[in-house]
Amino acid sequence: xxxxxxxxxxxxxxxGNLTPTPVVLQYVSTAYDLKKLLEWGEPALSIIDIRxxxxxxxxxxxxxxxxxxxQLDQMxxxxxxxxxxxxxxxxxxxxxxxxxxxxxxGFEAVTHIMGGLDAWHEIGxxxxxxxxxxxxxTADAFNVISRLKEDHDTKVAGxxxxxxxx
Numbered sequence: 001x002x003x004x005x006x007x008x009x010x011x012x013x014x015x016g017n018l019t020p021t022p023v024v025l026q027y028v029s030t031a032y033d034l035k036k037l038l039e040w041g042e043p044a045l046s047i048i049d050i051r052x053x054x055x056x057x058x059x060x061x062x063x064x065x066x067x068x069x070x071q072l073d074q075m076x077x078x079x080x081x082x083x084x085x086x087x088x089x090x091x092x093x094x095x096x097x098x099x100x101x102x103x104x105x106g107f108e109a110v111t112h113i114m115g116g117l118d119a120w121h122e123i124g125x126x127x128x129x130x131x132x133x134x135x136x137x138t139a140d141a142f143n144v145i146s147r148l149k150e151d152h153d154t155k156v157a158g159x160x161x162x163x164x165x166x
Contacts, residue, residue: 025084026111029113030113031123033113034086035120044083047061047086048065048087049117050087056068060117060128061120064088076105085109087099091116092116095116124150124151
């Protein structure tokens with residue numbers, strides 16, 4: 001007999017993902033994991049950008065907080081220990097190092113986003129910042145059909161990414 005998780009996934013596939021399920025936090029997450037969690041409406045999370053302030057100001061994941069690696073140790077007291085913490089950087093190694101630092105400081109629910117901001121861009125995640133705001137919207141930005149197709153393609157890419165990770 002199938003377990004409950006498999007049954008829920010089967011129902012979700014049949015209903016077109018009308019009933020999202022929360023993402024289980026792993027040590028390493030994909031951009032799609034974070035996007036799915038945000039779509040789920042999870043309010044208890046922090047997105048930490050550990051790049052330098054200049055890079056952060058140019059573009060970032062919407063809602064991310066700037067905590068450059070050099071300041072992370074002093075700024076960690078501003079984080080909520082009960083919240084899931086998603087970290088990204090200019091490289092996966094640097095993000096992994098920051099996640100390890102927070103885990104060593106007692107934060108249990110810490111993950112880093114594999115691929116960082118580039119991966120977030122690839123799945124069409126919302127961004128903000130000087131460079132992001134300067135980019136004019138594409139011709140399809142206000143076309144509902146194109147946006148629905150893009151959302152569908154993003155979900156398919158995320159499922160493929162998860163299949164490759166397994």
